[in-house]
Amino acid sequence: MSAAAALQKAIFQRLSTDAALMALVGAAGVTDRLLAKPSLPLVVIRSIDSSDRSTATEEGEEHLVTIDAWSENGGHLEVQTIAARVRLLLHDADLTIEGFHLVSLLHRTTRIRRDGKTRYHRAEMRFRAVTE
Secondary structure: OOHHHHHHHHHHHHHHOOHHHHHHHOOOOEEOOOOOOOOOOEEEEEEEEEEEOOOOOOOOEEEEEEEEEEEOOOOOHHHHHHHHHHHHHHOOOOOOOOOOOEEEEEEEEEEEEEOOOOOOEEEEEEEEEEEO
16 A cells, blocks of 8 residues: 555544544545535545655655535535634644554645535645655
């Protein structure tokens, strides 16, 4: 398993087992893809872009993780609440990454907007992770 796949698995595990987040999005509310007709609210692990950051003595990778929260309720409040919970669960989290060591996982940015095509509310969160 690659470091990115192991990281995604650990993120999914952390998010999908949190009772407070599940109360916000429902039992099937965390996924790695957005379906054509999703059941909202929803948290989507949208992408992980990985780059080699090895040194002369250590192997390592940098991962830029994008996670979206989606809501169809009026206003941004619901999606802001979900995004805040996701950030709380993942920022500087000590996740166990199968076969790798997580050096850091830090929140970088959150952008909240209304999606032009669907009119759903969306919070796009970006995290930076480093694995060895």
